[in-house]
Amino acid sequence: MIVTKNLKWKHVLFYTWKSLLYFLCLSICVYILHVEFGYEFLSIPFNAVATLSTALAIYLGFKNNSAYDRWWEARKIWGLLVNYSRAWGREVLNFAITTNKEEEPELKAWKKKVIYRHIAFVHALRVFLRIRHAYNKISSEIIEDSNRYEDIDDFVSKEEYLDFIKKENPPNYLLLLQTEDLKYAYKRGWLSDYRFVKLDETLTQFNNHQGMSERIKNTPLPRPYSFFSRVFVYLHGTLVPFAFIEELGWLNIPLSLIINFIFLALDQIGERTEDPFENRMDDTPLTAISITIEGNLKEMMGDPNMPKKAKQIEGVVL
Template sequence: MIIARRIQWSHIIFYTWKSMAYFLTLSLIVYVLHHEFDLTWVAIPFNAVATLSTALAIFLGFKNNSAYDRWWEARKIWGKLVNYSRAWGREVLNLAIDDNQPGSEELKQWQHRMIYRHIAFVHALRVFLRQRHAYNEIENELLETHNQYHDIEPFLANNDLEMVLSKRNPPNYLLMEQGDDLLRAYQRGWLSDYRYVKLHETLTEFNNHQGMCERIKNTPFPRPYSFFSRLFVFIHGTLVPFAFIEVLGPFNIPLALVINFVFITLDYIGERTEDPFENRPGDTPLTSISLTIEENLKEMMGDPNLPTKPVPIHGIVF
């Protein structure tokens, strides 16, 4: 998630330079044809392009609002995951009671296992949602830094990591293990009927959170919006130099570039917002939220080894 008020121009240029190079070349060609070869037919009515600009702006605004809704829904889901994780830690510590041996070491080990396995679930869900192929070296480095299943190893018992990694859906497997341990606690008498159901309800909420995230991850933004928005931006950008050449002359070149930069940037904003789990700079900060959950649950357990949250990288929190 980008938190800096100013976005680095290197990031902007990285995504837009090819399109801007095309528009610059086209503007130069139109200028040469009109002023050097006196081809007046290259000029087109301004009102036609102005009408298209208005329609395209409305279309891009609708697309970006819809893309933002997906991003904001992802953030709300992970906000709920934070709240239910805190509730899970409190319920595990307060609702599980051994009446026969108050303060028994076995119960404490069970509580430790349930809470730390949940931390593993949160980190595993983060990695599971961010699985994809990097598009360039910069993104590949980010994936390697912020997206490793081995991050969950400290929170699992011996040899559990190998079993988790053998599953196609590691976070779902961890929830299944949590359910099995809840059943054992109930059978041991540590949980009454009501408390067992209460903890199972909280565990089911984690299933719901994962399912909602998978729905966003596996349901792409409607492709016609993405395809036609890019197509319309390039059609509009191609026509812009022809609309101003008659009046502005050489000043048509910078003006066309500015107008096209605005529209191509609007299109990229929507494209980079529509998929919030791709581990890109503008995505939902899953790493930061996961570390917040880890910190909260460790504090509940009295663990002094709290995680260190990574500092923003060039104004970006992952």
């Protein structure tokens, strides 16, 4: 996610330079053919392009609103995951109790296991949503991000990890293990009926968060929106130089480039935000949120080995 107010132009040009180069070459060619060679027929009425510009602006505005809704929903889902993760830590620490002092070491170990397994679930869900995008290009550099299932190795047992990596849906497997441990605590008498149900309800919320994230991940914005917006932007951009050449002459070149850049930027805004789990610079910062959850739960456990906060790299937090 971009967190700085001012975008770096090298980031902007990284995604638009090829299109801008096409429009620049086209404008220059139109100018040379019309002015230098006298091809006066290379001109179209300004009103025709103005009408197309209005229609395209409305279309791109609708697409960008839809894309932003998807991005904001993803952020709300992971915001709720933060809240329920803190609730999970609080409930495990305070709901599971025993009056037998001999059981206290075992109960303490159980609490640590289920809380740390939840940290593993959060990191696993992040990787599960990003697994096909292990790196992110920004300008000419590659920003590496830790999107590997090995990240959870410190939070589960070796046996659980070996079973975990074989599953088609690893995060869901961890939730299943959590349920089994709740059942074990209930049988040992560490959880009453009510407290067992409350903890299970919190686990169900984690299922909901995963399911909602998978829905966004697996159901892209209808592809005709993306396809035709790109077609319309290029069609409009191709016609713009022909609309101004008669009146502006060489000034048609920079003016056409500016107009086309505006519509390219509008198209790219929607294109970059419609899929919020692709590990790109505009996406929901899953790594930073996962580290926040890990730090909060470790603090609850009194663990001094706090994770390093996610760093800003050129104004971007992943």
